[in-house]
Amino acid sequence: MVTKRYHVASVAPTTQTPTDQSVTTTTTQHATIPFRKQLKDEARKRKADTASRRRKEDNPKLNRWELTVGIEIHAQLNTARKLFSGAASTINDEPNTHVAHFDLAMPGSQPIFRKATLLPAIRAALALNCKIQRRSKFDRKHYFHWDQPAGYQITQYYEPFAKEGHITLYAHDGIAEEDGEQITIGIKQIQMEQDTAKTLSQPGDIHLLDYNRVGLPLIEIITLPQIHHPATAAALVRKVQVILNAVDACVLGMESGGLRADVNVSVRRRDGDVGDHEYGGVKGLGQRTEIKNLSSFKSVKDAIVAERDRQIDVLESGGLIEGETRGWTIGSTETRRLRGKEGEVDYRYMPDPDLGAVIIGDDLIDYLSQNLGVLPEQEVQALVGEFGLTFKDAASVVSLNDGGRYEYLRSVIDDFLLLSPDDDLKRVGKLCGNWVLHEMGGLTHPGADEDNPLGMANDGNCIIPHNQLAKLVYLLDIRKITGKSAKRILSELFVSGLAGNQRSTEDLVDEAGLWFSPLSNAEYEGLARSVIDLKVVEEILAGKEGKINFLVGKMMRKDGDGRVDPQKATAILRQIIDEFRKL
Known part of the structure; x- marks a missing residue:
């Protein structure tokens, strides 16, 4: 950490307005929990949850109470500049090196809406089946905290740019068993808004602030309160992240700080004595609490479970649930109170007088719709229907390496079919899929990147060339080499690729003398x-x-x-x- 470039909360930081030449889009990830590791952890967690669900009848509390969850997902848009200033849109450079006057609310500075930020926002909304509003406006949401220099956040509370969307989750997405094969969750609205400064708390009640994050362009995706199981809530956040990445709207996910989730949790009795609260048009809900800034899929699930159980215990002991904001720490077993829950009146929403309405033309919407590309669910269905993979394997392939594993697999299949043109597509897909997902997924080396050992890019380029893997699988399939030899050659391809010395499969087989010799x-x-x-x-x-x-x-x-x-x-x-x- 370069502490000299941070500033204590009570001290105003220096500013730097970057020139056009210094502005670049960054996708560098500072990993907290690698996505590949999260997938493995989630798989293990689902196995444990199966046993837990079987014991549900032994837990009468869950039979008496129904959980309801709504989620607010904040995702950083993939843009070169901030939402209302010319500063670079980055969270990974040295602290306080990309800060414009408006970001710090310097007197006399004015917001200038960067129209380019609207493009990834619309792509995200279209991918989530929303209706794009031809006219939207910005509002001021007032609150006072050191991470918000102006004393208000610019957002779209009254007239967001997108409404009435939905996302469909399937069993292969990891939803709760109780939700069956699929469930559709409504999206109330998606709004554009600016991010706050990044706070790093230090011992001795010292808080360091990095204003690079102030003013970064975000979208806030607000779901309807239609989720009733923690696993489904986590699955929704995971799938939203995959979708946003697939349409190039938000390239930084939870594992690198570009996506955060707030969850609204309430419980109500199943026996008809329901609550008297209404959220998102859903009536009869219990008093909700909000858990802020969850930064991993596991945190989403664990925090909901902890807060659900806390609310049930409070209500069954005769207490009342307070409308409040609560926090969650990874590894904890309980949520903690942060402050009383603010409402519309507390925030004093008002139209921003410095910003006009945003008018979106039909031609722009039509163009972005036609060029949206293939969505992850379509890729999953293609891998299952055309290439013979299981839903579980197909979902994993699509999720890994920002879509790069999917592109790599398609290239391997194409290369295999060049070697065996008349082969059955499903047989080839299943065969190649096993090597791309499972055999390659098990490769490790001390010199490899822990988060991405294969060096897999989102366009499918990899340190193991796809044509060499296809050749390897083909030689195994026609029994020119054995399975044991194929795994050895795969390891050699991996090590040579790490060293930047890409070798051919056949050369490696020749050198090792591994050509198959059948038994007499x-x-x-x-x-x-x-x-x-x-x-x-x-x-x-x-x-x-x-x-x-x-x-x-x-x-x-x-x-x-x-x-x-x-x-x-x-x-x-x-x-x-x-x-x-x-x-």
Whole structure:
């Protein structure tokens, strides 16, 4: 940390207005929780949740109370400049090096709406099935905190640019089992707004502020309170992140600080004695609390569970739930009170007098709609329907490496089909998918990037060239090399790629002398006789034909080089067993 470039909260920082030449779009990630690790953690968590759901009938509290959740997702738009100033839109450079006068509310400075920020915002709204409003306006949301120099935040409270959207989640997205195969969650609105400064709290009640983040362009996605299970809430945030990345609206996700979630949590009795509150047009809800700034998918789920259980305990002990804002710390088991919940009156919303209305033409909406590209769900369906992957594997492929794993897989399949043009597409897709997702996913090396060991870019470029992996899988498929040899060559391709010395699959096979040499009949017979077990033979002769597979397995393990063909091994074993029939 370069502390000399931060400023204590009570001291006004210096400013720097960048020139056009200094403004660049940054996608550098400072990882907190790698997305690949989050996927693995979520998979393990889902397994644990299955056991937990089976014990639900033993927890009468969850049978008596219904959870309701609404989510507000704040995502940083992929733009070169901030929302109302010419400062660079970055969160990863040295603190307080991209700050314009307006970002600090210097007297006399005025907001200038950067029209380019509207393009990724509209792409995001279209991808989330929203209606784009031809006319929208900016409002001031007043509150006083050191992270907001002006004393107000510019947002779109009354007239947002997008409304009435929805997102459909499927079982393969990781929704709760109780939600069935799919569930659709409504999106009330999406609004543009500016971000606040980044606060880094230090010992001794010292708070350092980085004003690079002030004024960054955000969209706030507000869902309807239609979620009733923590796993589904986490799945929604995850899928929104994947969708925003796919349409190039927001390229920094939760794992790198570009996306944060606030969750509104309430509970009500299932026996008809419902609450008297209304949110987003949904009536009969309990008093809600808001948990702010959740920065991982796991945090979303864990915080909701903790707050749900806290509210149930309070209500069952005769207490009342207060409308308040609460916080969550990773690894904690309880939410904590931050402050009383502000309402519309507290924020004193008013139209911003310095900014005019934003008028969006039909031609712009039509153009962005036609050039939106393929959405993640369409990619998943294509991988399942056309290429034979399971929904689970397809969803993982689409989610990894900002879509790069999907692009890489498609290239590997194309290259394989050049080698075997008449092959079945689903068979090839399933075969290549296994290597791209599972075999490559297990590669590690001390010299590799922990977050992205394969060096996979979002366009599908990788340190293992896709044509070399396709060649490797093809050679294995036509039995020119064994499975054991193929894994060894994959590792060699990985290591040479890390060193910047890309090698060809065939050269590596040649050098290692790994070309497949099939066993002779005599070798098969010798191997078969070495695994014969008289007790197993007696069971086979007695009619337990399945036992022959046990002996085939022993032959394959004893060979060790992967040269045993199961069908030929079975035939040889049957010949030998027939000898026992004649005795």
